[in-house]
Amino acid sequence: MKQDMGSAGSATRQLNVALAGLGFMGSTHLKAWKLIPNARVMAVTDADAKRLTGDLTSVGGNFGGPGEKLDFSAIRGYRTLDDLLADPEIDAVDICLPTDQHEKAAIAALRAGKHTMLEKPMALTDSGTSAVLAAAKESGRTLMVGQILRFLPPYSALREAMRSSGRVESAIFRRKCAAPTWNAWLTDPSKSGGGIFDLLIHDVDYCVSVWGMPDAVRAVGSEDLSRGVDVVHAELQYPGSGPVIVTGGWFHPTSYPFSMDFTVVTEKATFEWAAGGTELREYGEDGKATTRALTSDDPFVGELGYFTECVLQGKRPERCLPEQSAQSVVLMHTIIASRKENGRVISCKG
Numbered sequence: 001m002k003q004d005m006g007s008a009g010s011a012t013r014q015l016n017v018a019l020a021g022l023g024f025m026g027s028t029h030l031k032a033w034k035l036i037p038n039a040r041v042m043a044v045t046d047a048d049a050k051r052l053t054g055d056l057t058s059v060g061g062n063f064g065g066p067g068e069k070l071d072f073s074a075i076r077g078y079r080t081l082d083d084l085l086a087d088p089e090i091d092a093v094d095i096c097l098p099t100d101q102h103e104k105a106a107i108a109a110l111r112a113g114k115h116t117m118l119e120k121p122m123a124l125t126d127s128g129t130s131a132v133l134a135a136a137k138e139s140g141r142t143l144m145v146g147q148i149l150r151f152l153p154p155y156s157a158l159r160e161a162m163r164s165s166g167r168v169e170s171a172i173f174r175r176k177c178a179a180p181t182w183n184a185w186l187t188d189p190s191k192s193g194g195g196i197f198d199l200l201i202h203d204v205d206y207c208v209s210v211w212g213m214p215d216a217v218r219a220v221g222s223e224d225l226s227r228g229v230d231v232v233h234a235e236l237q238y239p240g241s242g243p244v245i246v247t248g249g250w251f252h253p254t255s256y257p258f259s260m261d262f263t264v265v266t267e268k269a270t271f272e273w274a275a276g277g278t279e280l281r282e283y284g285e286d287g288k289a290t291t292r293a294l295t296s297d298d299p300f301v302g303e304l305g306y307f308t309e310c311v312l313q314g315k316r317p318e319r320c321l322p323e324q325s326a327q328s329v330v331l332m333h334t335i336i337a338s339r340k341e342n343g344r345v346i347s348c349k350g
Contacts, residue, residue: 015308018043018090018114020081020105022051023183025119025146026096027059027067032300033094039308043076045084052077081105085112092142092311094304095119098183099198100191103128110139115311117304119146121201122325124193126333129326136322144307144317145325149206151302153294154273157280158264159210161292166267168211168241173203175248178256179228187225194223195230195250197332203246203260204335205328207236209320213327214238218345219338221249228253234335237345246335 017039019026026046033041046052051059054072078084085093085108092115095105103123109116116136122129122145136143149155162168177199185191192198207214214236221232231249238244242265261274270283279291303320310317331348338346 013038013312015039015115015311016042016089016091017094018045018078018084018087018092019094019096020045020084020109021096021098021119022046022048022056022059023096023098024059026094027056028300029094029096029119029146029304030070032298032304035298035301036305036308038312039304041075043078043084043087043090044072045078045081047079049079052079081108085109085114091115092117092307098185098191099193100124100185103132106132106143107135110135110141110143113139113141115142115307117144117146117307120148120205120325121145121193121197121329121332122322123329126326126330129329133322133326142307142311142317143322144310144320145322146303147202147205147209147320147325147328148299148303149202150209150320151297151299151306153297153299154277154280155206155262157292157294158262158271158273161269161271161280161282162210162264162266165269165271168238168244168264168266170242170265171207171244171262172264173206173244173246173260173262175199175203175246175260176251176256177258179225179230179250179253181253187228189225193332194336195225196221196223196232196248197336199250200232200234200246200248200335201328201332203248204234204236204331205325207244207246208324208328208331211236211238211241211244213331213348214244215349216345216347217331217334217338218343219335220343221339223339232335232339234338236331 054070056067059067093109094117096119106116106118180186216237219232219234223230233247236244259275264271268285272281282290334346
């Protein structure tokens with residue numbers, strides 16, 4: 001029997017999850033859900049009938065291996081989100097649909113009384129994020145957005161290291177990849193928000209999680225989506241801090257490799273990490289170089305496990321507040337606006 005998990009102290013210790021969308025991110029989440037002991041995927045929905053059978057061989061992305069065939073014999077398959085939401089045994093919905101569907105799907109899930117895990121970004125527009133937040137407040141259900149860097153070991157280690165390292169003198173966060181060819185909707189700005197919006201919101205959200213909203217933004221770059229180019233160099237201006245730079249984007253299709261890294265200079269040390277690295281490198285003001293070992297924790301398991309914990313314990317997702325996810329959308333739009341105006345400084349206040 002399904003029991004309410006909207007408050008702490010519920011006797012139910014298992015979360016029945018439905019996954020909406022079996023593309024690249026949906027299949028990634030599906031693998032992670034299997035490793036969370038107090039949750040199970042009960043149902044899925046996708047517009048592709050073949051995927052509903054467990055055949056995900058057509059799925060691809062910018063990391064991980066090729067798609068595969070999975071056993072869906074114990075999973076309910078629904079052709080529409082409305083049918084899935086009508087299932088009374090489903091407690092929570094994990095939405096991994098194209099970005100332009102996030103707002104509508106999240107609002108529908110929340111109004112149906114389902115706790116909602118929503119893949120980033122929260123919505124395409126600032127008004128969309130406001131509508132999702134309002135629906136969450138009205139429903140009383142848990143809402144969390146998949147800002148994966150908050151659960152990635154090197155970024156968690158950096159956050160902890162900076163707590164005792166003094167003022168930030170300079171910070172650079174880079175994220176680069178080829179223009180995607182695995183999903184046509186990603187190259188349509190009306191559906192994805194464009195390359196830098198979809199990609200660099202990861203790093204922008206991380207900055208929001210550590211330092212909050214900046215006072216102002218200045219950004220330059222280039223956009224030519226027909227050639228697979230969408231690049232930005234954005235400066236987030238924080239009071240009492242050196243420049244915080246978020247840079248990267250799409251660098252032509254197919255062949256350009258995915259990479260991400262950061263370099264952060266503080267009063268007491270410089271910290272560096274690059275994708276594939278197993279240690280956070282630290283160069284101290286005393287001239288000594290040291291390393292901090294990173295855990296091998298799967299960030300998707302960490303993210304979805306934390307969402308499950310919040311639902312079952314009836315607590316707010318303080319580690320990944322939806323209000324901050326909404327701020328990240330606003331900040332990305334401000335960056336894009338500054339780039340369009342060739343680097344005009346735009347205030348983030350008011």
